[in-house]
Amino acid sequence: MSQFLEISGLKARIDADGQEKQILRGVDLSIPPGEVHAIMGPNGCGKSTLSYVLAGREDYEVTAGSVLFKGQDLLAMEPEERAAAGLFLAFQAPVELPGVNNANFLRTAVNAVRRARGQDELDAVAFLKLARTAAKELSMAPDMLKRNVNVGFSGGEKKRNEVLQMTMLEPSFAILDETDSGLDVDALRIVAEGVNRLRSPQFSALVITHHQKLLDYLVPDRIHVMAQGRIILSGGPELAREIDREGYTKFLAEAEAA
Amino acid sequence: MNAISTTMPGPLALFADRLNGVAGAERHAALGALARTGLPSRRTEAWKYTALRALGTASFAAPAAGYDTARAQALLDHVLATHESLATLARVVLVNGTHAPELSHVPDTLQVGFFNQSPTFGVQAAPDRDPLVALNTALAEDGVMLSVAAGVKAGQVAVISLGLGGEQAMSYHPRHAISLGAGASLSVLSVHAGEGAYFHNPVTDIHVGESAELRHVTLQLEGVEAVSLGTVYADIAGHGVYDSFALGLGGALARHEVHARLAAPHALVHVNGAQRLGGRQVGDMTSVITHAASDCVSRQTVRNVLDGHARGVFQGKVLVERVAQKTDGYQMNQALLLSPDAEIDAKPELEIYADDVKCSHGATVGALDDDQLFYLRSRGVPEIQARQILIDAFLDEALALVTDETAQDICRAIMTERFGQKGGQA
Numbered sequence: 001m002s003q004f005l006e007i008s009g010l011k012a013r014i015d016a017d018g019q020e021k022q023i024l025r026g027v028d029l030s031i032p033p034g035e036v037h038a039i040m041g042p043n044g045c046g047k048s049t050l051s052y053v054l055a056g057r058e059d060y061e062v063t064a065g066s067v068l069f070k071g072q073d074l075l076a077m078e079p080e081e082r083a084a085a086g087l088f089l090a091f092q093a094p095v096e097l098p099g100v101n102n103a104n105f106l107r108t109a110v111n112a113v114r115r116a117r118g119q120d121e122l123d124a125v126a127f128l129k130l131a132r133t134a135a136k137e138l139s140m141a142p143d144m145l146k147r148n149v150n151v152g153f154s155g156g157e158k159k160r161n162e163v164l165q166m167t168m169l170e171p172s173f174a175i176l177d178e179t180d181s182g183l184d185v186d187a188l189r190i191v192a193e194g195v196n197r198l199r200s201p202q203f204s205a206l207v208i209t210h211h212q213k214l215l216d217y218l219v220p221d222r223i224h225v226m227a228q229g230r231i232i233l234s235g236g237p238e239l240a241r242e243i244d245r246e247g248y249t250k251f252l253a254e255a256e257a258a
Numbered sequence: 259m260n261a262i263s264t265t266m267p268g269p270l271a272l273f274a275d276r277l278n279g280v281a282g283a284e285r286h287a288a289l290g291a292l293a294r295t296g297l298p299s300r301r302t303e304a305w306k307y308t309a310l311r312a313l314g315t316a317s318f319a320a321p322a323a324g325y326d327t328a329r330a331q332a333l334l335d336h337v338l339a340t341h342e343s344l345a346t347l348a349r350v351v352l353v354n355g356t357h358a359p360e361l362s363h364v365p366d367t368l369q370v371g372f373f374n375q376s377p378t379f380g381v382q383a384a385p386d387r388d389p390l391v392a393l394n395t396a397l398a399e400d401g402v403m404l405s406v407a408a409g410v411k412a413g414q415v416a417v418i419s420l421g422l423g424g425e426q427a428m429s430y431h432p433r434h435a436i437s438l439g440a441g442a443s444l445s446v447l448s449v450h451a452g453e454g455a456y457f458h459n460p461v462t463d464i465h466v467g468e469s470a471e472l473r474h475v476t477l478q479l480e481g482v483e484a485v486s487l488g489t490v491y492a493d494i495a496g497h498g499v500y501d502s503f504a505l506g507l508g509g510a511l512a513r514h515e516v517h518a519r520l521a522a523p524h525a526l527v528h529v530n531g532a533q534r535l536g537g538r539q540v541g542d543m544t545s546v547i548t549h550a551a552s553d554c555v556s557r558q559t560v561r562n563v564l565d566g567h568a569r570g571v572f573q574g575k576v577l578v579e580r581v582a583q584k585t586d587g588y589q590m591n592q593a594l595l596l597s598p599d600a601e602i603d604a605k606p607e608l609e610i611y612a613d614d615v616k617c618s619h620g621a622t623v624g625a626l627d628d629d630q631l632f633y634l635r636s637r638g639v640p641e642i643q644a645r646q647i648l649i650d651a652f653l654d655e656a657l658a659l660v661t662d663e664t665a666q667d668i669c670r671a672i673m674t675e676r677f678g679q680k681g682g683q684a
Contacts, residue, residue, distance in 0.1 A: 055636050059628075083638035095633035099651030105637075108647065113638035165637060 003030040003068075004204055005173060010065035011229075012053050023049040025229030026065070031173070034201040038215055039208050040240065041226035042248050047208045048092055050226075051177045055089035056082050069173065083109075084116030088171035090162040092178040092208075097149035102161070105149045106131060110168050134167045138194050155182035163194040174198070174205045180214040192217030212244040225251050262293060269313045270297045273393065273429070276320055280396050284379050288395035295389050304388075307571040307603040308542045312485050312511035318429040318457060320399070321354035325422055333420050334361055337451050337479070341671035343664050347447065349416040354456070355430025356400045358420075368412055373401035373433045380435055380463030382491035382517070390487050390515075394431040394461040401433035401460075404446065408439030408467065414664060416447040421484060423454020434462040438470035440495075445473040445662045450508070455483040464492040464500065468522070471499040475665040477672065480508035482537075489515045496522030496551070503660045505669050506533035506541045507676060513542035513571075520547070520554035520582075531560045532656035534649075534677070535568035542571035549582035549612075556586075561656040562593040563649055564600035575607040576619070582612045589619035594626065594652050596645075646678060 012024040023046045031037050039047050053060050054067065056079035067074040074082060097105065111121040122130070131145060138160045150158050159179050166174055176195065180188055195205065195218055207218060215223075215237065223240055225233040227248065232255040233239070243251070262274040270277075270292060277289055298305035330353045338345040350370060351361035357372050364370050377398070383391050406412040419432065438444055450458060458480065466472050472492075480486045486509045492500045504514045518527045533541040547556045562570035572591040593602035604621045626648050634644035653673065660666040 055632075057632055078641070079632060079635035080638050080640050080644075083636060089636055091633070091636075095629050097630055097633070097648070097651060099655045100647060105634075105647075108643070109634075109637035109639055112640060112643070116638065169638065 004033040004070060005029075005031040006068040008066050010050075010053070010067060011063045012049060012060045013063055014049070014060050023060075023229055024053065027229070027231060029224060029231055031204050031206060033204055035221040036199065036205045036207060036218065037222045037224060038220040038240070039206060039224050039226050040210065040243055042252075045226045046229040047226055048177055051089055051175045051206075051208060054175060055079060055087065080112065081116070083169065084113050086172035088166050088169055088174045090159075090166055090174065090176045090179050092181065094150050094158040094162055096151045098151050100149045102147055102149050103128065103131060103145040106145070106165060106168055109165065113169055131164070131168060134164055137197070138164055138167075139190050140164065156184065156187040159183055159187070159191055160194075163191050167194060167198065172202055172204065174203070175208070176205060177208045178210065179207075180209055180211060188214060189217055212240040215240045227252050227255060262289070264317070266296075268296050268299065269310050272313060272315070272317050272427070273397065275317065277396055285396050288392040291392045292389060292396065297389050297393070304544070304573070307573070307605070308511070308513055308540060312540070313457060314427060316427040318427045320397075321356065321428055321430050325353045325358070327360075329422055330358065330361065330420055333422070333451060333453060334418065337418060337449060340675055341668045344416065344668050347414055347416045347664070349418055350402045351418045351420065352400065352402065352432060353420050354422055354428065355419070355432040355458075357402070364415070368415055369405050369407070371403035371405070373403060374399060377433075378435070379433065380491070382493055382519075383461050383463050383489070388489060390459060391461050391489055394433060394459050394489075397429070397431040398433035398461070399430065401435070403435040404444065405437040406439060406442040406444050406470075409441045410439070412442065412444040414445040414447065414662070416449060418449045418451070419458065419460065421450075421452025421454070421456040421458055421481060423452065423456040423481060423483065427455065427457070429457035429459060431459045431461075434460060435464070436462065436472065436474075437465045438467050438472055440468040441470055442467060443471045445665065446475070447665050447668065448474065448476040449479065450477065450486060450488070451479040452481040452484055454481060456481070456485075458484060458486040458488070460488045462488070462490045464490060466492065466494045466498040466500050468495040469497040470495070472501070473662045473665070474500065474502040475660055475662060475669070476502070476504040476514065477669070478504060478506045478508055478512055478514060479672070480512060482508065482510060484509045486512040487515075488513070490517070492516065492518045492527070494518065494520050494525040494527055497524045499526045501526075501528045501661055502530065503528070503665075504531040504543065505657075505672070506531065506535070506543065507672070509539065509541070511540045513544060515544040517546045518548070518556070520549050520551055520556065522551045523553040525551065526555045527557070528659070529556070529558045530656065530659045532562070532653050533570060534563040534653060534673075535570060536565040537568060538566070539568045540571070541568070542573070544571070544573040546575045546577065547587070549576070549578045549585045549587065551581060552583045552585070554582065554585060556588070558589040559656060559659055560591045561653055562591075562602055563596065563653060564593060564602060565596040567597075567599045569600070570602045572602065572604045572621075573607075574605070574619075575609065576617060578608075578610040578612050578615050578617065580611040583614045585612060585615040585617065587615070587617035591621045592652075593623040594649065595623065596626065596649070650677075
């Protein structure tokens, strides 16, 4: 099977205060091109770890399994190579960069990725035009491009800034790690619309969320339930409502029994 | 009496021949102070973190009369090429501590005098205050004396000090003075540059008159083998402003020492700085800020980026005298260590005798932040560039404190020239 993203038997652990803690215990997941999948699951089930491992964070040690992205061995690539290959992670807690201007940061990132993809770099004028348009579509205040990256941004502004970066970097596969957390309903809609604008046969996404609300605006093709470092159940969009109604306990119990 | 012997222990012996030949009451007083104290060792509290071993073991000769004009011109051209506005500034150039009129370019609007024409040692830099100042007093040959009459806005001038090291160990000890009358203003850019081995020991005596404003940026770009130990004394009158910034990049061993005295109410002083060092460089930023009157404000932010085996030293003392009520003081020293062998020694000191004051101070030390690095890399920025962006951002917050725009542009241009791409720009 030659899927777009193919995760097989992925195990990963982290060294927490000298203790090795196994977090992913054999994740199998495949996402075809053009599809949006969601992962739901209780706190501590490994959702965010999966997103970090896919993006290349070094704190996690992959102990087994493989990840193929468009036929390439994703785990062998540096984080910046993954970005150039088309992967984007919208952070659950976007990082503040004091002293780094948001527009300069974004242009540096966009041009690094364009260089790596063999595209022409954008000059300052062309870049600013694109960035301003994209920021406006996300209802971002114009001065957010002039401020330091995420410094003094509200929770909602940080999440919009993530979606702005995603829009500008033109990924083919985006991971949204609880991008809905801390957003009010209006912001949620704006962020979801931002992601929906990117949907195309060439764009896939993995949406990590606790709440069904986001999935009302950003309707997924498949939903996966994760628990104790594994995908224990997969289904259609209707699964989200079932979880919202009944909680995870029922599914966890069924998985135990199986 | 007071003879210095070449067989004495310690670095003072390296100057014995020249010291024993000095003439004049002030120089003799300085010689007496030196004979008593010697040059500082690490047992001296103020020099605990900075050893003078880098001075080596060979006797220091006085600079030869005359200099290699082609070499000086090439070095000056290189300095001026850093930024277009540097080349257009009025400038006074010294080579090996002596004024080089043929390289200077001074407009008539500025009163410039020279120490060798009328040697005056000033009142603040008393020879017994510090052995390095006494050494300067004993051996000073020349120096630039800038004075601005009351009410005159004198614009900006660069004082460029070039060191041309050669086969033989050589030292020069310029004695500078800057004096602003009431309501006057001046912006000074002191540039220290050079090549080869030399010892540069400047002393600058500054007086800022009532409601006058002096902006003073020091660019320390000494040659990699150089030892540079400079001391600034600044006395600030009521409502006066001494706004200083030092950027330390060069030298094997460099110390920038500032003694600022807020002498009358509502005076303001900034003693800011940044240094970026690598290899085995040692860079020392030492200051004593004295609040000697009420309602004065002092601000100090110093940032250090240290790579390789480099060592940064920060000693910052804020002294608030009993009369200095309503003092507003702030001091912050921060260091970014890029290698496990880099080191910062930070010694903040607050000494407060008044009871109604607001003084805060802090120090931080750390490595590059892994979360920030990963964030940048996850956006496609290669690791080397991501590191550079974070280092630049750290220093940039200090460079932003340079209030003179031209000087700030020049500082940034130097950082770009030396360390590559400016942070965050594509």
